[in-house]
Amino acid sequence: MTxxxxxxxxxxxxxxxxxxxxxxxxxxxxxxxxxxTTIEPRSDMTExxxxxxxxxxxxxxxxxxxxxxxxxxxxxxxxxxxxxxAIQIHGHQRLEILWTIIPVxxxxxxxxxxxxxxxxxxxxxxxxxxxxxxxxxxxxFEFKYPDLGITTxxxxxxxxGRPVHVKLYADDVIHSFWIPQLAGKVDMVPGHENxxxxxxxxxxxxxxxxxxxxxxxxxxxxxxxxxRVFVHDEAGFNAWAENELSxxxxxxxxxxxxxxxxxxxxxxxxxxxxxxxxxxADFGPDLTHIGSRETIAAGILDNNFENLVxxxxxxxxxxxxxxxxxxxxxxxxxxxxxxAFEDEISAEDIQAIAQYLTELK
Numbered sequence: 406m407t408x409x410x411x412x413x414x415x416x417x418x419x420x421x422x423x424x425x426x427x428x429x430x431x432x433x434x435x436x437x438x439x440x441x442t443t444i445e446p447r448s449d450m451t452e453x454x455x456x457x458x459x460x461x462x463x464x465x466x467x468x469x470x471x472x473x474x475x476x477x478x479x480x481x482x483x484x485x486x487x488x489x490x491a492i493q494i495h496g497h498q499r500l501e502i503l504w505t506i507i508p509v510x511x512x513x514x515x516x517x518x519x520x521x522x523x524x525x526x527x528x529x530x531x532x533x534x535x536x537x538x539x540x541x542x543x544x545x546f547e548f549k550y551p552d553l554g555i556t557t558x559x560x561x562x563x564x565x566g567r568p569v570h571v572k573l574y575a576d577d578v579i580h581s582f583w584i585p586q587l588a589g590k591v592d593m594v595p596g597h598e599n600x601x602x603x604x605x606x607x608x609x610x611x612x613x614x615x616x617x618x619x620x621x622x623x624x625x626x627x628x629x630x631x632x633r634v635f636v637h638d639e640a641g642f643n644a645w646a647e648n649e650l651s652x653x654x655x656x657x658x659x660x661x662x663x664x665x666x667x668x669x670x671x672x673x674x675x676x677x678x679x680x681x682x683x684x685x686a687d688f689g690p691d692l693t694h695i696g697s698r699e700t701i702a703a704g705i706l707d708n709n710f711e712n713l714v715x716x717x718x719x720x721x722x723x724x725x726x727x728x729x730x731x732x733x734x735x736x737x738x739x740x741x742x743x744x745a746f747e748d749e750i751s752a753e754d755i756q757a758i759a760q761y762l763t764e765l766k
Contacts, residue, residue: 581620697765710756
């Protein structure tokens with residue numbers, strides 16, 4: 406095969422590559438559309454991070470394509486041929502300077518916007534920010550709104566277009582807070598406060614929750630430590646806050662009323678239901694309005710009667726590591742895990758407690 410023929414073949418493949426590359430990237434990006442995708446940012450913070458990712462991605466693509474085309478051209482241009490003798494070259498100052506300058510320039514192009522994004526996203530939060538105190542525990546999240554007097558668990562509610570200042574804490578081990586579409590990863594360290602802030606886009610309000618999770622290995626049920634983020638418009642957020650500030654509703658069914666009595670006896674040692682006799686403990690999640698939440702067990706089960714029965718019966722079957730023998734009482738605050746009530750009370754009593762919880766809207 407002649408040199409010209411090989412050159413034509415290489416040019417033809419190069420054209421095909423340039424045509425197929427955009428299609429391949431489109432398929433790749435479509436496949437990445439997911440509730441936890443990072444390439445569909447819905448806040449100022451994640452848009453800034455995505456901007457850096459795009460710069461790095463396109464620079465990397467340019468370098469990759471350039472090197473592949475150059476390699477292909479060199480392979481054809483300087484291939485072995487009968488009668489051709491290889492020329493030995495030692496040192497080429499201009500070329501060496503060039504391939505030193507180019508990588509430095511590429512790194513600087515990535516470095517400058519990265520520094521800017523880090524500076525912007527770690528700057529002082531705006532004065533009108535909604536303050537949320539998020540505490541990581543094994544293995545769930547507690548969210549407190551100190552300005553509103555609201556405490557909830559595993560579901561964070563925010564308002565579109567309003568800055569959110571999240572103060573991050575941990576009670577036991579290091580956790581890490583991440584909402585892929587709304588906020589970048591920041592560690593939650595025992596004895597230390599970390600901060601992040603973000604502003605959900607004006608058009609980010611929707612009924613579907615944004616997904617968040619712990620992204621620092623924190624024990625046996627690390628993978629089961631998740632949470633939901635709901636972005637409301639102003640009216641929707643105010644309605645949620647008003648409901649959260651109210652005391653628990655009285656159960657309306659006979660089974661629920663039995664469950665309320667059993668809850669005070671069996672569950673009030675760890676859980677709070679405001680407006681009832683079970684309104685003191687704070688070891689476990691606040692359950693005052695658990696019936697209005699979408700999930701239980703830190704985001705791993707849909708919130709319904711059947712799953713509540715399973716969870717109350719034997720939570721360790723669903724979330725490994727929460728056996729009572731793993732309790733650590735001699736610490737502040739104590740670490741206490743939920744026991745299996747199927748070993749202590751009847752199935753009918755468990756169903757009664759589950760019914761009561763479903764009515765706590």
